Amino acid sequence: MKAPLNRRVFVAGYAAATALGNTFAKTWKRAVSGEAGFRRVTRCKTASRSNVVGEIPEWDPTSLPYVTPKDASIWNGAYVFLTMEMCKQALLHGGLEIDGDTGPRTACLIGSALNGTDAFRIGMDNYVNRGPFKVSPYLLPNVCANLPAGKAGMLLNFTGPIFSPQGACASANHAIAIGSRMIRDGDCDFVLAGGVETCILPEIIQGFSNMLATIKVGPKDRAHEDPTLASRPFSLDRKGFVLSEGAGVLLLAAEGKIESLGLEKRAEVAGIGWTSDAKHFTRPNKETIVRAIHDAIDDAEISVQDIGSINAHGTSTPTGDATEVECMREIFGRQISNIPVTANKSQVGHSLGASAAIEAALSIESLRKSIVLPTVNHIPDPAFADIDVVPDKIRKHTYEHVLSNSFGFGGTNCCIVFRGV
Numbered sequence: 001m002k003a004p005l006n007r008r009v010f011v012a013g014y015a016a017a018t019a020l021g022n023t024f025a026k027t028w029k030r031a032v033s034g035e036a037g038f039r040r041v042t043r044c045k046t047a048s049r050s051n052v053v054g055e056i057p058e059w060d061p062t063s064l065p066y067v068t069p070k071d072a073s074i075w076n077g078a079y080v081f082l083t084m085e086m087c088k089q090a091l092l093h094g095g096l097e098i099d100g101d102t103g104p105r106t107a108c109l110i111g112s113a114l115n116g117t118d119a120f121r122i123g124m125d126n127y128v129n130r131g132p133f134k135v136s137p138y139l140l141p142n143v144c145a146n147l148p149a150g151k152a153g154m155l156l157n158f159t160g161p162i163f164s165p166q167g168a169c170a171s172a173n174h175a176i177a178i179g180s181r182m183i184r185d186g187d188c189d190f191v192l193a194g195g196v197e198t199c200i201l202p203e204i205i206q207g208f209s210n211m212l213a214t215i216k217v218g219p220k221d222r223a224h225e226d227p228t229l230a231s232r233p234f235s236l237d238r239k240g241f242v243l244s245e246g247a248g249v250l251l252l253a254a255e256g257k258i259e260s261l262g263l264e265k266r267a268e269v270a271g272i273g274w275t276s277d278a279k280h281f282t283r284p285n286k287e288t289i290v291r292a293i294h295d296a297i298d299d300a301e302i303s304v305q306d307i308g309s310i311n312a313h314g315t316s317t318p319t320g321d322a323t324e325v326e327c328m329r330e331i332f333g334r335q336i337s338n339i340p341v342t343a344n345k346s347q348v349g350h351s352l353g354a355s356a357a358i359e360a361a362l363s364i365e366s367l368r369k370s371i372v373l374p375t376v377n378h379i380p381d382p383a384f385a386d387i388d389v390v391p392d393k394i395r396k397h398t399y400e401h402v403l404s405n406s407f408g409f410g411g412t413n414c415c416i417v418f419r420g421v
Contacts, residue, residue: 005186006393009269010258010421012190013251014361017085018348019054019219019244023089027348027358028365032394034374036228036347038242043200045127049216050209050229053200054244054349061085066155074138075151077116078198079247083148084155086249087192091156094251096190097261100156103319105189105257106158107177108149110249111171113408114199115164116143121201138378148196160188168408169313169350171195172248172357173416180269189257194249194357208243209281213317215240223289232348232377233343234321234389241315244349248357264366267364270401271300281317284323284407290330292413297331297405298419304332307339307417309372311363313407314343315350324405337386340372340397347376356406358421360416363402367420370398 005147014024019037030037041053043243061081062072075081087108087363091098119142128135141147145164161182161358167174172195179191208214215230216239217223219419223230258265273295277285297304313324328336344359351358366373371394378391400420 002186007184007186009180009183010253010255010265011250011254011267011269011364012096012263013090013266014249015093015365016088016246016248016358016361017056017059017082017086018246018351018358019056020348022056022059024361031347031362031373034376034393036231036319036376038227038230038349040227041200041205044202045386046202048204048209049218050205050214052215052223052230052242054242054246055200056245063391072161075142076122077119077142079112079116079196079207080142080148080151082198082247083110085198086194086196086247087152087156088193088358090192090249090251094263096251102190103158105160105193106161107160107179107188108152108158108192109165109175110149111165111167111175111195111353112145112197113146113171114197114204115166115296117204118198118201119143121203123393145269151191167412167414168410169352169355170406170408170412170414171353172355172383173404173406173414176252176357176360177270177272177274177414180272183252183254189254192249193251194247195354196247197352197354198245199243199352200245205243210251213240214243229344229377231316232379233312233316233346233375234381234387235377236379236381238316238318238321240244240317241345242349244351246348246351246354246358248354248361250289250357250360253313265421267367268419268421269416271296271298271417273299274414276413279411281411282409284320285411286326289327289407289413292415293327293331293403293405296415296417300401300419305335306401307403309397309402310339310341311359311402311404312341312343313405314345316345324384325387337388340388340390342373342390343375356404360404360418363404364418367399367402367418370396372397
C-alpha cells in the first residue's frame with residue numbers, strides 16, 4: 001500500500017434535521033433561543049408512557065422535487081430520503097460542486113443504529129396479514145445500511161466509497177473519524193460523514209421504555225403539561241432520554257483541495273479517540289471512556305488545558321450522566337469547573353446514530369461564533385456542583401478546541417476534538 005499523505009482534514013459544511021427544525025439553519029435559530037423541540041408522539045400510536053419524543057417538524061419527503069409518487073411507495077425506509085436531503089444540503093452549505101473531478105473523490109459514510117426498521121415493520125405486517133407475496137421486493141434494499149448513502153450518490157453523482165459505520169449511538173462520530181482517516185491517508189478528498197435515524201415506531205418506543213432508558217412522563221412530572229421539559233441532562237430530576245428522529249451530515253475536505261476550490265474552512269478535525277468497554281452492553285465503563293477522551297486529546301497534539309468546551313454525550317439518564325461526570329473529573333481535575341459543558345440532547349433529544357453528527361455541527365457553529373449553547377431544563381444536582389452546564393441560555397465564550405463525546409450500546413466510545421480556524 002502507498003504511504004499515507006498525512007493531510008489535514010477540515011469541515012467545509014454541514015446539514016442537520018432535528019426536533020428543532022428540518023434544516024440546520026432552523027435548528028440553530030431555535031437552539032440559540034434556548035428552545036427544546038419535544039412533543040407527544042404523532043408519527044405512530046403507542047400505549048407507552050414514554051410518549052414524549054422528538055419529531056422533525058415540517059418534514060415531508062414527498063414534497064422533495066426528486067421524490068416521485070413511485071419512489072415514495074418503494075422507499076419506505078424513512079432514513080433513505082432523509083439521508084439524501086441532508087447530503088444535498090451539506091454539499092450546498094459547503095459549496096462543493098460534484099463534477100468529473102470531485103465526484104470520484106467523494107465518499108459517503110452515514111451511520112445508523114436501527115437502519116430500515118420501519119421498512120421491515122411494514123414488510124412483516126404485509127407478510128402476516130396479507131400473505132407472503134405482498135412483501136415488497138424492495139424490502140431488502142430498504143434495510144441495507146449502506147443504501148441511503150448509495151441513493152445519495154445516485155442523486156448527487158459522487159462515486160467514492162459508501163458504507164454505514166455501525167457504532168450504535170456513536171455511529172456518526174465513527175463516520176466522521178473514519179472519513180477523516182480516509183482523507184488523511186489519501187483514499188478520497190471529500191467525505192459526507194454523519195448519521196441518520198428514523199426511530200419513532202411503537203416497538204422501538206416500547207423497547208426503550210421497557211429497558212428503563214427513556215423518560216416516562218407521569219401526571220406529577222414537570223413535563224406532563226409541557227413536553228419540552230422532558231429532556232434534562234445533568235439535572236437533579238433526570239429520568240431518561242427523549243427518543244428523537246434526526247440526521248446530521250458533515251462535509252469533510254482535505255486541506256489542499258479545500259484551498260484550491262476556494263471552500264471555507266469551518267473547523268479542523270484535530271483529534272480522534274475510540275475504544276470499547278468489554279464490560280457491559282448498556283452500562284458505560286469509566287476506564288475506557290477516559291481512555292477514549294485522552295486519546296482524542298493526544299491525537300490532537302494538545303493538552304487537557306487546551307479544551308475550551310465540552311459537548312457531552314449527556315443523555316439525561318441517571319447512570320450515564322453520572323459516569324460521564326466522573327470521567328470528566330478524572331481527566332480535567334479541578335479545571336473541569338472552568339470548562340463549559342453543553343448537552344444538546346436537552347434541546348433535540350437522543351437521535352441515536354445521528355446524535356453525534358448533529359452535536360458536531362452545533363459544536364462547530366458555536367465554536368465559530370464564540371458561544372456555547374445551553375443545557376436547558378436544568379435543576380442543579382448537588383452531586384454535579386462543580387460542572388458548569390451553561391443552564392438555559394447561551395453564553396459568550398472564546399475558545400479554540402471543543403471536545404465532542406459519543407458513547408453507544410455494546411460499549412463503543414468515540415470522541416472527537418474539533419479545532420477552530
